[in-house]
Amino acid sequence: MGSSPPSKSNDAPAPPLPVPETIQCPRPICLQYLKGLNLNRAYFNKHMNRCYCSNCYGPSKPNVFIAANSKFTVPRGWVSFGIQLDQAFASDKGIFKNWYTTFYGTSKDKLSEIIRNRFIPFPGDDLLSGEKFILNLPDQKHVYTSPSINYASLSHICPVDRMNVNDNFYDFQVVLRCKQNPADVQKFASGKPNACELLPNDNIQWKTDQRSSVLPISLLIRATKS
Numbered sequence: 001m002g003s004s005p006p007s008k009s010n011d012a013p014a015p016p017l018p019v020p021e022t023i024q025c026p027r028p029i030c031l032q033y034l035k036g037l038n039l040n041r042a043y044f045n046k047h048m049n050r051c052y053c054s055n056c057y058g059p060s061k062p063n064v065f066i067a068a069n070s071k072f073t074v075p076r077g078w079v080s081f082g083i084q085l086d087q088a089f090a091s092d093k094g095i096f097k098n099w100y101t102t103f104y105g106t107s108k109d110k111l112s113e114i115i116r117n118r119f120i121p122f123p124g125d126d127l128l129s130g131e132k133f134i135l136n137l138p139d140q141k142h143v144y145t146s147p148s149i150n151y152a153s154l155s156h157i158c159p160v161d162r163m164n165v166n167d168n169f170y171d172f173q174v175v176l177r178c179k180q181n182p183a184d185v186q187k188f189a190s191g192k193p194n195a196c197e198l199l200p201n202d203n204i205q206w207k208t209d210q211r212s213s214v215l216p217i218s219l220l221i222r223a224t225k226s
Ligand SMILES: [Zn+2]
Pocket: 025, 026, 027, 051, 052, 053, 054, 055, 056, 057
């Protein structure tokens, strides 16, 4: 007892310790948003759902993973909803071992068309719905992806959808996590050099002209309180 320093009566009271803000897991909010999108439930495999908020995926865990000898970012802050896969195709191609993991930023109105198509369509493709896949990009001959969720979710690729959930407004974004055939992938630098601090900028944008080579495996949703 005697070893503790004597208290001085003229000391100002110690300021209260900052209370760490409780991070609420965004999973229920993102699930509510997903339900509102009215996508066919048969597209999804809830056994593959994951949450990468700081509660569910702790700060000490890795920020980057490797697939097919290529780095990709962990989608920290996003909630991942598993997409039903063609298991025969997946195992035949060995996609979890041999294919890259990439991200494809999109908008909510395109999700149904893309997931139903199984692979990311090319601009101008005829879809099963009978409509064409329209993307207002100067390059209509490639599918663009990125190994970085930070790059793929830039707002010019991945628009923000503001919505009220449980009396709070959130900005929602949607990104498809994909397995991508490494054949004929071209990698190049971004014009926005600071989009991702985890991966080098000089090959953060990828494109391919190969059909049926980018397969969505989960729908990532991020809710940011606005
Ligand atoms: Zn969580």
